Amino acid sequence: MNDAHAVVVGGGIGGLSAALALHRHEWRVTVLERAAELREVGAGLSLMANAVRGLDALGLGPALRRSGHGEAPGGIRDRHGRWLSRVDAAEMVRQLGTTALGVHRATLHRTLREALPASSLHTNAEVEHVESDPDRAEVRYRGPDGPHTLDADLVVGADGLRSRVRAQLWPQHPAPVYQGSTAWRAAIAFPDPVPAAITWGPGAEFGMVPIGDGQLYWYGALNAPPGGHAADERAAVRDHFGDWHAPIPALLAATPPDVVLRNDIHHLAVPLPSYVQGRVALLGDAAHAMTPNLGQGAGQAIEDAVVLGAVCARGAEGLPAALVAYDAQRRPRSQAVARASVVAGRFGQRLHHPIALALRAAALRLTPGRVALRSMARYADWRPPVG
Template sequence: MGQPGHAVVIGGGIGGLTAAVALHQRGLRVTVLERARSLEPVGAAISLAPNSLRALDVIGLGDEIRDLAAWSGDGGLRSPKGRWLSRSSAEAAARRFGGPLVLLHRATLIERLAALLPAGAVRTDAAATLVDSGGPGRAARVATADGELEADLVVGADGIRSAVRGTLFPHHPGAVYSGWTTWRVVIPVPGARFTSHETWGPGRIWGTHPLKDGRVYAYAGATTPAGGRAPDDEKSELLRLFGDWHDPIPAVLAAVRPEDVLRHDVHHIADPLPAYHHGRVALLGDAAHAMTPSLGQGGNQAIEDAVVLAHHCDELAAYTAARRPRTTAIARQAVKVSRLSLMSSRTGLALRDTAMRLLSPAGPALFLRGFDGIADWRPPQTDAVCSEQTPAGNG
């Protein structure tokens, strides 16, 4: 038997590391190239739904992450004055989809994934450029500052502004501005007692959720022109937008320091790519299908991509066939939800909120129904290893 096939993963985020672990466990030698100086992620928390937790089961990490679940009891959607628009519960979600919803800091997940890789597999401060996507009988080639690497498989996990995507599909328009921006914080809030919730106001949203480590994850969104910044600081901007909303929002804002706040415009891929692969290269996560965070599925879909890619590592056309329809549908649904949640028309708001309150007595399952077909996904099952010449190099 010859040497195991070599997979090069460009990007050391959650999707890239999950793919590296899954491919390593399928018998490939993996190299992860991360351009940042460390794996410490830019971002705050991530919400993992039962679908991505089942994907993590494939690499043996699911139960470890489930143990970090903090949501219990009721939750749901509220108005800025605190009125419940729609109720749900952690127990109802677990019953409906066969598992919990877990919120954790991205750094925690990154650390657990990296620990599953062989020593030396991850190279930081390692910018990479795809030179040749490869093909039948021809390896793909990736250029780094230390020279070129040949690979049987290259995984483009380099995010929303993916250079790998631009090389494979140079005429695709890429990601576009969605019309709104987000703010995120993960902080301790002494004495905070609250029910996990998301609040919808005119052109604005706010979410507050507990983490297992005792901190609070809060996020906000508002419709605004692209590239905007607060004239003073982002905490002050949040106070202007949300300071008079219901408890515990004022207490969270009081605990925030300006330097705690991350602000990012929301971009998404509105025009789906023609494929998620070319030659010996596959795209995953935001590089393939960046979506608005309205459903909290961006990271979840990247994790799904990773284990499905490992399952189809010998036939990348099958990977595209398995992932493109699902992620396209979820991305479109996320846009619809963002339009609903960020509605600003007074008449539309009144109709939306009244309808949600009237339908709420139908039970917690009503709030969860939007995740049918998403959170109940299950990964493909396989015991095979990737072949030594991976993949078939289909175009």
């Protein structure tokens, strides 16, 4: 029986995935979430094949397939609705073995937390200090009833873009930077069939993903200075995207103003030299916050979690070596995906010069769909560790 104890800092998708991966290997887990309620704030997700396989490894794939929406992406259009590139569903299944899965973030988050013991989940828990050496780790946090100290065999820093764990243990590392775009998101009721697709305009992108149960997730991203906000964010989205092709105007009309979220896009532009220090391992955005241009943020966090659980399957025995293995397996791949996502943004949403836009459109039309899919598949073609 494994009696090792892991403290997971952060109760988002990455943190809960890590807690579940360790729990499945009989670790005792404590999840510390600083928010008052353990829930996911957001709209929808498009989970690529790698993320779906990771969720299968966690035992959640069947439930999420039932509640989400599995459909191959329709492809890429221009703002007038002309298709620049199409993706064939059968070819996607042939290359990847599965299609993408659209799911509401709240659904994924609920499915993860319901798979964990309720006693392991702690809210209103503000982590103040983490200590680690090769033999032990300690987490000090403040809860509703005052300060607490936890001893742990392993600490998982899954506390997001502005990770306190990363800032404390890697104090000299540069903070995340603004990517140059702002993004609006919403999940709405929209029963009409809509293909999962993205549309590119000058310095702008609009995406739509069915997420099951008559719901659809849309997002709009735009080159903009940081820190912008509008009194009515839905009106701001309509100002930029309201005259784009159908069904975009209908989607925006069906969106209640109070469900629109807006966030500037930041990423960890300087890669970390390691995801591990002592008995602390970083995971998800804390380790490799990336731009959303490849749709791989959640997928890479899920991969991290599955690999961490696999290398730590023997509990605290040999943990330093296990964390070296985690870093060796996860850092090269996740940082490569992060770099590729930045490049994808430069040639996708961020591109704005008219000549460059015309050249891009011509190149996309001339590229066979199977070739474009193969380029995408190299980031989604990941399998969980065996055993």
